[in-house]
Amino acid sequence: MKLATKIIHAGMEPDPSTGAIMIPIYQTSTYVQEAPAQHKGYEYARSQNPTRKALEEAYAAIENAAYGLAFSSGVAATDAVIKLLSPGDQVICSSDLYGGTYRLFTKVFEKFGIRFTFVDTSNNEAVKAALTPSTKLLWVETPTNPLMNITDIAAMSAIARSAGAWLCVDNTFASPYLQNPLDLGADIVMHSATKYLGGHSDVIQGALMLQDADLREKLYFIQKSCGAVPGPQDCFLVLRGIKTLHLRMERHCENGIRIAQWLKANPKVAKVYWPGFEDHPGHTVAKSQMRGFGGMISFELVNDSLEEARRVLSATKLFSLAESLGGVESLVNHPASMTHASIPRAEREKNGLRDSLIRLSVGIEDADDLIDDLQQAIG
Ligand SMILES: *Cc1c(COP(=O)(O)O)cnc(C)c1O
Numbered sequence: 001m002k003l004a005t006k007i008i009h010a011g012m013e014p015d016p017s018t019g020a021i022m023i024p025i026y027q028t029s030t031y032v033q034e035a036p037a038q039h040k041g042y043e044y045a046r047s048q049n050p051t052r053k054a055l056e057e058a059y060a061a062i063e064n065a066a067y068g069l070a071f072s073s074g075v076a077a078t079d080a081v082i083k084l085l086s087p088g089d090q091v092i093c094s095s096d097l098y099g100g101t102y103r104l105f106t107k108v109f110e111k112f113g114i115r116f117t118f119v120d121t122s123n124n125e126a127v128k129a130a131l132t133p134s135t136k137l138l139w140v141e142t143p144t145n146p147l148m149n150i151t152d153i154a155a156m157s158a159i160a161r162s163a164g165a166w167l168c169v170d171n172t173f174a175s176p177y178l179q180n181p182l183d184l185g186a187d188i189v190m191h192s193a194t195k196y197l198g199g200h201s202d203v204i205q206g207a208l209m210l211q212d213a214d215l216r217e218k219l220y221f222i223q224k225s226c227g228a229v230p231g232p233q234d235c236f237l238v239l240r241g242i243k244t245l246h247l248r249m250e251r252h253c254e255n256g257i258r259i260a261q262w263l264k265a266n267p268k269v270a271k272v273y274w275p276g277f278e279d280h281p282g283h284t285v286a287k288s289q290m291r292g293f294g295g296m297i298s299f300e301l302v303n304d305s306l307e308e309a310r311r312v313l314s315a316t317k318l319f320s321l322a323e324s325l326g327g328v329e330s331l332v333n334h335p336a337s338m339t340h341a342s343i344p345r346a347e348r349e350k351n352g353l354r355d356s357l358i359r360l361s362v363g364i365e366d367a368d369d370l371i372d373d374l375q376q377a378i379g
Contacts, residue, residue: 003062003176003177003246004246006061006062007058007061007062007242007243007245007246008243010057010058010060010061010062011023011053011054011055011056011057011058011061011239012054012058022236022240023050023051023054023236023239024050024051025051025232025233025235025236026045026049026050026051026232027231027232027233028045028049028232029044029045030043030044030045031043031044031045045229045232046224046227046229047224049229049232049235051232051235051236051239052070052229052230052232052235054235054239055068055070055235055236055238055239056068056069056070058239058242059191059193059207059208059209060209062176062209062242062245063171063176063180063181063182063189063209064180064182064183065182065189065209065210065211066210066211066212066213066216067209067210067211067213067216068207068208068209069207069208069209069216069219069220069223070193070205070206070207070229070230070235070238071205071206071207071208071223071228071229071230072204072205072206072228072229072230072231072234073192073194073204073205073206073228074100074172074190074191074192074193074194074195074204074205074206075100075101075104075192075206076206076228077190077191077192077206077207077208078101078104078170078190078206079104079108079226079228080208080219080222080223080226080228081137081139081168081188081190081208081219082104082105082109082114082137083222083226084136084137084166084215084218084219084222085114085136085137086113086114087112087113087114088113088114088115088134089114089115089134089135089136089137090114090115090116090117090132090134090135090136091105091114091115091116091117091135091136091137091138091139092117092119092121092127092130092131092135092137092138092139092165093105093116093117093118093119093121093138093139093140094118094119094120094121094139094140094141094142094144094149094151095118095119095120095121095350095351096120096141096144096145096147096149096351096352096353097118097139097141097144097145097170098141098145098170098172098192098339099335099339099340099341099342099343100339100342101139101141101170102342102343103342103343105139115134117130120149121138121140121142121149121151121156122149122150122151122152122281122282122285124152124155124156124159127156127159128159131159131163131165135163135165136165136166137165137166137167137168138156138159138160138165138166138167138168139168139170140153140156140167140168140169140170141169141170141172141173142169142170142173142174142179143173143174143275143282143286143294143296144173145172145173145296145325145335145339145359146273146296146298146333146335146339146340146353146357146359147273147298147351147352147353147357148273148274148275148280148282148296148297148298149281149282150275150280150281150282150283150285150286151282151285152285152289153167153169153179153181153184153185153186153289154184154185154289156169156185156186157184157185157186158185160187161185166187166188166215167181167185167186167187167188168186168187168188168189168190169181169186169188169189169190170190170191170192171189171190171191172190172191172192172195172196172326173195173294173296173325174290174294175191175195175196175197175245175249175294175326176189176191176197176245177196177245177246177249177291177292178249178253178290178291178292178293178294179289179290179291182209182210182211184289187210187211187212187215188208188209188210188215188219189207189208189209189210190206190207190208191206191207191209192205192206193205193206193207193238193241194206194324194326195324195325195326195327196245196248196249196252196325196326197238197241197242197245197326198237198238198241198326198327199241199242199244199245199248199326199327199328200237200241200327200328201324201327201328201329202237203234203237203238203241204234205230205234205235205238248328248364249292249294251364252294252295252362252363252364253292253293253294253295254367255295255362255363255364255365255367255370256274256276256293256294256295256296256297256362257276257293258367258370258371259297259360259362259367259370259371259374260272260274260276260277260293260297262371262374263297263299263374264277266378267302268301268302268303268378268379269299269300269301269302269378270299270300270301270302270304271299271300272297272298272299273297273298273299274293274296274297274298275290275293276293295326295360295361295362295363296325296359296360296361296362297359297360297362298335298357298358298359298360299357299358299360300354300356300357300358301356301358301378304354304356305356306336306355306356308356309334309355309356309357309358310334312358312377312378313332313334313358315376315377316332316373316374316377317373317376317377318330318365318369318370318373319331319332319360319370319373319374319377320332321333321334323338323339324361325359325361326361327361327363328363328364329363329365330360330361330362330363330365330370330373331360331361331363332358332359332360332361333358333359333360333361334357334358334359335353335357335359336348336353336354336355336357339359340353
């Protein structure tokens with residue numbers, strides 16, 4: 001079945017008692033049992049909830065996975081993956097990571113004895129060189145937030161396999177519409193469903209998708225033991241969001257192309273980070289593993305000062321100044337002081353994230369209006 005059909009029908013059976021076409025929001029904490037331990041597969045809502053189950057089936061379907069698991073946020077999903085590991089284990093991860101992932105790894109898990117090695121994962125040889133006998137996990141984001149670096153997922157999968165490690169890909173930026181890491185050999189896909197999957201900036205949620213039954217049991221055990229599960233109302237919202245993922249992504253991609261090209265032609269813009277450009281270092285790999293280039297674009301101004309970046313950031317009207325991305329409305333963000341402020345400045349600059357960098361999440365409004373807005377703000 002093709003994606004557009006799957007995302008509308010996956011996990012959806014008419015409600016057996018009423019015929020309701022949408023899954024009800026099962027707002028309940030527990031389920032009545034007929035006799036001790038005799039029940040309908042539902043005991044307690046931290047472990048099972050029918051609304052969550054429908055969403056988890058949809059999650060699996062859209063990433064061509066056997067299993068999906070829903071978490072109360074993207075970082076809670078990431079947290080569950082790291083809890084597969086033990087003290088002494090090493091994780092090799094992309095150096096240009098979402099700030100909250102970096103904070104979770106270095107500020108929470110390092111003190112439990114898990115070691116994180118940050119490398120440029122767009123360089124396969126650098127990843128191979130970082131492997132040690134205790135490497136248990138490769139954690140890759142592609143495209144990266146906010147510098148839009150591209151990592152070759154199939155190459156990472158081969159490296160992980162040779163080391164007996166798992167490969168987990170944070171697929172938030174691409175969404176399942178543009179990229180399916182499991183098809184390229186990844187073991188686990190992680191999404192901040194807060195972004196493109198929810199799509200309407202009204203919910204915080206995370207997802208894991210995977211193929212292996214054994215790994216699914218381990219992650220389900222962590223999900224119910226640690227308890228970072230989303231409520232049924234939030235599951236319902238994400239389910240509804242997913243139904244239009246393909247339509248929204250088509251428009252995000254169309255608007256993304258228009259705006260990336262407009263920025264590139266603007267004399268006040270020094271550099272545009274967008275993998276759709278042929279001179280982007282990851283363009284060939286991006287073209288081979290993605291079906292489009294999405295609506296995330298970062299750029300630097302010719303006037304490379306914090307003041308000028310601040311001026312532009314305060315001058316946009318349609319692009320709202322906010323963290324987050326992937327919603328129907330366009331957002332503008334200043335990574336150095338907002339989403340990536342938790343990464344020390346020296347570390348940011350080492351990775352090429354300058355204080356003047358501006359990140360756009362291009363929404364699905366009319367592209368002409370978005371360009372007019374950028375024109376009046378950049379001047
Ligand atoms: C937002 C985001 C996360 C974290 O997800 P939350 O839902 O905010 O917890 C992880 N990775 C990427 C790439 C993100 O953009």
